[in-house]
Amino acid sequence: MYRVKKQDVIYAMSPENRPVLKVEAGSIVTFETCDCFEDQIQSADTVFQELDWNRINPASGPIYIEGTEPGDILVVNIQKIKIKNQGVMVTGPELGVMGFDLQENVIKMIPIQDGKAVLSDKLQVPISPMIGVIGTAPAKEAISCGTPGDHGGNMDCKQMREGTTLLLPVNVPGALFALGDLHAAMADGEVAVCGVEIAGEVTVKLDVIKGKQWPLPMAVNQEHLITIASEKELDKAADRAVINMVQFLHEELGVEKAEATFLLSTAGDLRICQVVDPLKTARMELPLAYATAVGFDSKIVGR
Numbered sequence: 001m002y003r004v005k006k007q008d009v010i011y012a013m014s015p016e017n018r019p020v021l022k023v024e025a026g027s028i029v030t031f032e033t034c035d036c037f038e039d040q041i042q043s044a045d046t047v048f049q050e051l052d053w054n055r056i057n058p059a060s061g062p063i064y065i066e067g068t069e070p071g072d073i074l075v076v077n078i079q080k081i082k083i084k085n086q087g088v089m090v091t092g093p094e095l096g097v098m099g100f101d102l103q104e105n106v107i108k109m110i111p112i113q114d115g116k117a118v119l120s121d122k123l124q125v126p127i128s129p130m131i132g133v134i135g136t137a138p139a140k141e142a143i144s145c146g147t148p149g150d151h152g153g154n155m156d157c158k159q160m161r162e163g164t165t166l167l168l169p170v171n172v173p174g175a176l177f178a179l180g181d182l183h184a185a186m187a188d189g190e191v192a193v194c195g196v197e198i199a200g201e202v203t204v205k206l207d208v209i210k211g212k213q214w215p216l217p218m219a220v221n222q223e224h225l226i227t228i229a230s231e232k233e234l235d236k237a238a239d240r241a242v243i244n245m246v247q248f249l250h251e252e253l254g255v256e257k258a259e260a261t262f263l264l265s266t267a268g269d270l271r272i273c274q275v276v277d278p279l280k281t282a283r284m285e286l287p288l289a290y291a292t293a294v295g296f297d298s299k300i301v302g303r
Helices: 234-251 257-267 288-293
Strands: 002-004 021-024 028-033 059-066 073-083 086-091 106-113 116-118 124-126 130-135 165-169 177-183 200-209 218-220 224-231 269-274 280-287
Touching: 002 021, 002 059, 028 059, 028 177, 059 130, 059 200, 073 130, 073 177, 130 165, 177 200, 224 234, 224 288, 234 257, 234 269, 234 280, 257 280, 280 288
Parallel strands: 002 028, 021 059
Antiparallel strands: 028 200, 059 177, 073 165, 073 200, 086 106, 106 116, 116 124, 130 177, 165 218, 218 224, 224 280, 269 280
16 A cells, blocks of 8 residues: 655645656555644644745645546545544634634634534534545646645535545646545535644545546545536536536436436535635535436446
């Protein structure tokens, strides 16, 4: 098994990044990760203004997957997410949805106890570890690890959890795959500008699909087939997540566009991933049983 150390980080996904590791398709890799502040906050007494904002949302990697070429699909099976025993949350002026109404920055340390994130004596939230930043290098320009896009990146999609298989575009030879920004718990929207930010490690299996033109990013788990889209405006992200699913059902599975639209309008759930990053992210979730009924075979993505 291969391992990427948390010291091997990038702050932007770029075709110019040098890989820290080269592996063959089919390999299993464990990524050690810092939290989204690169572990700068160790107590609630940390001075918010002294944080180095050039070190936000680091992703561990990237790694080069042998044999992957532009036009391929990188298949990322998320096998295991292990988190530390303490996370952190922050909010304040100009941060998140309520930043317009907050007068001071607040840092809160969040213990993880008995499978719950302890917000207070009265409020304990079950953990559901997930990956905020996960993606491949764009074809040309570098994109900050704080920004989502068609390459993946900071999608902050809570479905990026154990048991999910994420499908990403290969835009450059080797894909240059990286991940980071774990959360012990995060609700749809991530309205405070954070979830329970936490360090940990993630184990994934990496494979490749050739000869398919799918609307990426996509994901598959035991419950759903998912299309994900990020745009400057949430309305446009939501629309494109739907359009991408209709496109997939029509072009890959031969479902008429009207029929696919009817299916999504009766059985698909359009959800918000996050509204606080430079681009907003939405997803369309179609129960896997319906995708299977019209011909989708999850074995193609290694499930």
